[in-house]
Amino acid sequence: MLFRSLRRIAREGGFTTGVLTHHFVDKAELISACFSWTITEWLERAKLELAESGSDEDSLRRFLHLSLPTDAERHGEWRLWLHYVVTATDDPHLASLLIEVDQEWDSLIEEYLQRWEWAGLFTSSLAPSDLAPLIGRLGDGLGLRALVTGDWMDARMKFVEALRGLGLSADAAANLTRD
Secondary structure (H helix, E strand, O other): OOOOOOHHHHHHHHHOHHHHHHHOOOHHHHHHHHHHHHHHHHHHHHHHHOOOOOOOHHHHHHHHHOOOOHHHHHHHHHHHHHHHHHHHOOOOOHHHHOOOOHHHHHHHHHHHHHHHHHHOEEOOOHHHHOOOOOHHHHHHHHHHHHHHHOOOOHHHHHHHHHHHHEEEHHHHHHHHHHH
């Protein structure tokens, strides 16, 4: 179970409960800090990974992997994110952080949608500012379904199909499905 006692968390971490209680008032504050750190780190990693793209096509592949990863470590991040979202429903601080990170993710998607449009990889009647949140939440929903079913490849294929319907070029979609 994700939410263990402070004593067990300390034991598994290899330190005393006193170390935890020195830095965190209670387990809820510890969990909040862990979630905050994790979601912020994920966004920073996403920004860096996209910025390091060698081409527009590469940034599109990286975006797909960030949205719906194929590796087990990233699936673990999805499980943590799901717990984060559930916990945020009762924690206004976490809820506001989640909304803030979603908005930053949407801005990043918008920036890359513009690049992909300029490169001829994406053409849509919707403005990138309107399309980005739709794509972000589409990825969220498909990722949650993949988390439940374990079928991440199906989620990726559905994501590419949806992106194709939203304006992704046929060639770009074909390249993504081959990867």
